[in-house]
Amino acid sequence: MATLGLIEYDRATPEVRAVYDDIMATRKTDYINNFWKALAHDPATLKRTWESIKQIMAPGALDALTKEMVYLAVSVSNQCGYCIASHTAAARKAGMTDAMFAELMAVVGMANESNRLVSGYQVEIDEKFKK
Amino acid sequence: MATLGLIEYDRATPEVRAVYDDIMATRKTDYINNFWKALAHDPATLKRTWESIKQIMAPGALDALTKEMVYLAVSVSNQCGYCIASHTAAARKAGMTDAMFAELMAVVGMANESNRLVSGYQVEIDEKFKK
Amino acid sequence: MATLGLIEYDRATPEVRAVYDDIMATRKTDYINNFWKALAHDPATLKRTWESIKQIMAPGALDALTKEMVYLAVSVSNQCGYCIASHTAAARKAGMTDAMFAELMAVVGMANESNRLVSGYQVEIDEKFKK
Amino acid sequence: MATLGLIEYDRATPEVRAVYDDIMATRKTDYINNFWKALAHDPATLKRTWESIKQIMAPGALDALTKEMVYLAVSVSNQCGYCIASHTAAARKAGMTDAMFAELMAVVGMANESNRLVSGYQVEIDEKFKK
Amino acid sequence: MATLGLIEYDRATPEVRAVYDDIMATRKTDYINNFWKALAHDPATLKRTWESIKQIMAPGALDALTKEMVYLAVSVSNQCGYCIASHTAAARKAGMTDAMFAELMAVVGMANESNRLVSGYQVEIDEKFKK
Amino acid sequence: MATLGLIEYDRATPEVRAVYDDIMATRKTDYINNFWKALAHDPATLKRTWESIKQIMAPGALDALTKEMVYLAVSVSNQCGYCIASHTAAARKAGMTDAMFAELMAVVGMANESNRLVSGYQVEIDEKFKK
Numbered sequence: 001m002a003t004l005g006l007i008e009y010d011r012a013t014p015e016v017r018a019v020y021d022d023i024m025a026t027r028k029t030d031y032i033n034n035f036w037k038a039l040a041h042d043p044a045t046l047k048r049t050w051e052s053i054k055q056i057m058a059p060g061a062l063d064a065l066t067k068e069m070v071y072l073a074v075s076v077s078n079q080c081g082y083c084i085a086s087h088t089a090a091a092r093k094a095g096m097t098d099a100m101f102a103e104l105m106a107v108v109g110m111a112n113e114s115n116r117l118v119s120g121y122q123v124e125i126d127e128k129f130k131k
Numbered sequence: 132m133a134t135l136g137l138i139e140y141d142r143a144t145p146e147v148r149a150v151y152d153d154i155m156a157t158r159k160t161d162y163i164n165n166f167w168k169a170l171a172h173d174p175a176t177l178k179r180t181w182e183s184i185k186q187i188m189a190p191g192a193l194d195a196l197t198k199e200m201v202y203l204a205v206s207v208s209n210q211c212g213y214c215i216a217s218h219t220a221a222a223r224k225a226g227m228t229d230a231m232f233a234e235l236m237a238v239v240g241m242a243n244e245s246n247r248l249v250s251g252y253q254v255e256i257d258e259k260f261k262k
Numbered sequence: 263m264a265t266l267g268l269i270e271y272d273r274a275t276p277e278v279r280a281v282y283d284d285i286m287a288t289r290k291t292d293y294i295n296n297f298w299k300a301l302a303h304d305p306a307t308l309k310r311t312w313e314s315i316k317q318i319m320a321p322g323a324l325d326a327l328t329k330e331m332v333y334l335a336v337s338v339s340n341q342c343g344y345c346i347a348s349h350t351a352a353a354r355k356a357g358m359t360d361a362m363f364a365e366l367m368a369v370v371g372m373a374n375e376s377n378r379l380v381s382g383y384q385v386e387i388d389e390k391f392k393k
Numbered sequence: 394m395a396t397l398g399l400i401e402y403d404r405a406t407p408e409v410r411a412v413y414d415d416i417m418a419t420r421k422t423d424y425i426n427n428f429w430k431a432l433a434h435d436p437a438t439l440k441r442t443w444e445s446i447k448q449i450m451a452p453g454a455l456d457a458l459t460k461e462m463v464y465l466a467v468s469v470s471n472q473c474g475y476c477i478a479s480h481t482a483a484a485r486k487a488g489m490t491d492a493m494f495a496e497l498m499a500v501v502g503m504a505n506e507s508n509r510l511v512s513g514y515q516v517e518i519d520e521k522f523k524k
Numbered sequence: 525m526a527t528l529g530l531i532e533y534d535r536a537t538p539e540v541r542a543v544y545d546d547i548m549a550t551r552k553t554d555y556i557n558n559f560w561k562a563l564a565h566d567p568a569t570l571k572r573t574w575e576s577i578k579q580i581m582a583p584g585a586l587d588a589l590t591k592e593m594v595y596l597a598v599s600v601s602n603q604c605g606y607c608i609a610s611h612t613a614a615a616r617k618a619g620m621t622d623a624m625f626a627e628l629m630a631v632v633g634m635a636n637e638s639n640r641l642v643s644g645y646q647v648e649i650d651e652k653f654k655k
Numbered sequence: 656m657a658t659l660g661l662i663e664y665d666r667a668t669p670e671v672r673a674v675y676d677d678i679m680a681t682r683k684t685d686y687i688n689n690f691w692k693a694l695a696h697d698p699a700t701l702k703r704t705w706e707s708i709k710q711i712m713a714p715g716a717l718d719a720l721t722k723e724m725v726y727l728a729v730s731v732s733n734q735c736g737y738c739i740a741s742h743t744a745a746a747r748k749a750g751m752t753d754a755m756f757a758e759l760m761a762v763v764g765m766a767n768e769s770n771r772l773v774s775g776y777q778v779e780i781d782e783k784f785k786k
Contacts, residue, residue: 001523003253003350004360031259035245038252042364048448049248049371052441056237061230066197067238070204074242076775077205079604080341082249083242084777085260088527098528099192102566105775106187107198109573111205111214113768114166117180118213120731120760121169122134122739128162129216130394132654134743135753173757179576180764186572207382210473211734215384219396229397233435236382240442244375251338251367253346261525263785265515265612266622293521297507300514304626310707311510311633317703318499323492328459329500332466336504339467342603344511345504347522361454368449369460373467373476376428379442380475383431384396390424391478392656469644472735477646481658491659495697498644502704506637513600513629515608527777555783559769562776573772580761585754590721591762594728598766601729606773607766609784623716630711631722635729635738638690638704642737645693646658652686653740 006037016040019050026054033086065094073108137168147171150181157185164217196225204239268299278302281312288316295348327356335370399430409433412443419447426479458487466501530561540564543574550578557610589618597632661692671695674705681709688741720749728763 009020009032020032039046057067068091075083088101140151140163151163170177188198199222206214219232271282271294282294301308319329330353337345350363402413402425413425432439450460461484468476481494533544533556544556563570581591592615599607612625664675664687675687694701712722723746730738743756
């Protein structure tokens, strides 16, 4: 069970409800993830985290799908079960196909492998990569 | 210094040269990264790693630029200095602009933050994310 | 199930019981965590780990509560489910309030975020931080 | 060298200068860390990150010193060289003595050890820790 | 549930069956782990991963048991639940006794501890270790 | 530079010298690594860490070489530069050949890759691995 429990909409303070409302409006859904309901015990963190994610994940130089896949890639690399489950769903909603998922995982796996080969062999950075 | 040192092209065995040649032809460059020169002490690992990366990083359901940015995102999350330096260069060559880099870093940072908030609050996976 | 199973007090050897007794006396409890019951299959590791933790977690230049919160912070950063559950309990017992927990998580999350921003941007250490 | 270079105050835009000014005023210093100068290439991330850190690190249920030590503990656990250097300095400024530093490191080391012993022995969470 | 589900032998394509057959023949078993059944949705990754593991885990300069224990040690360090469960079984099959397991865990725990002590104290690499 | 500096033998207290003497006697060397000289600022941690490592790394169910290679494998997985440099030296001293090193790195790399593939595909643990 979540450390402090989950706060449902009908038990939430106006401050928390305002964030829930913005999440639902922005994501065009009537569902609030457990993540937000857990954070709601700390309204300042709830608000700051949501506003940061809203700003960061909005399409810009990178489109929303690419951002969701990068989020998933990091969560997989960190092996965060909750985050993998929720961001797999989010990436699919943004358009990730099974084929894209499979290629994404292949890249994440290989990056994790080569990161350690580099470290293990104590490879020095090439002069040309130092700019 | 690299644990086993670096093997330059002119000191390499034919088996290693064949991999170096394929790297240069595939990447349209005459430069071999230190990573490959370090791995060359183990020709089986050199060949397997190169062929895996060549297969994985080829455009498919995801384009080459997206793959390079995911590779960079994982390397940043793992804090692998060599990999960050070399894959920043690779991603730029594939078309990553400064604006794309900045947004990529913002996503990587936020994913690492929220991964820990989720774990710390012991948030349970929503039923709807379990399929 | 734990790899080697759990060893309960009544099935334990005198050597293991001596550690269990010291844990209960030191912590003023009659409860032994599964962690110790799992380690009991290797009495040398059980004894060494307990004595190290007993020494390290005792109040000194830092008080017991601060130490428990740091332990929890590291466990959250590493995303160790068991450790988060048990050290949340331990920190609460030492006096951590919900408000302290929430601020602790906010710091852990932000540290994980900024650690990657620093690495991703390849920021060099300021001369003044090198002493 | 930092990927995008560092932006000094006199070359900064008004938007960036406003953040630099707030950092210097809040921290009562005339020094801006390289971290901020690197982020300044992305004013939105600079502003968001600074405002988040300012809010999170302000004394509340936890005092400023405890927060700085937790930040350092996480950075050490993640092995982020820059962050360790800069947050060791920040923690010292906030009052961390050598004795406190040594005890902090002992806790961080032990938490990292026991996190893996728990995982390796596949220890199940005690019912009492599930609430 | 696995993201894309598991592909059983009787629903598998000839390409996937060929890999399954080779796994069973090489490992002298009629059991296919869930890992392979999950990867089977991406036959290229299934084949590449199996062939890499087959090559890497074959006895060479290091025997099969040592390799399985190293695999387990890394999985424990990364805290990957599935990998710990499956590689504990694999290491046992290769000859790991309970006593060997216990010593292995002790080394993994200590390495994780000392890795952080080193980073936290910002210890510089001894000249003699740079070769 | 190390956070608290390094304590050389001739400036060390009798308590620290006793540990240094035991390290040199046990390892049959007259060299003390920087790691110990940094820890010497906290004699309790110095003594506890050395005695733990001495106990853990002594040949038992696993021989000294296997233990050193596992230590190196974990350090590579964690990407701890100092630890990789010092434990590569230690493993070589214990008998690790270049061929053994290369195979070790291949296993470490593959374990890191497959750990993420498993997590990313959300593979459930096979019933048979739960015992």
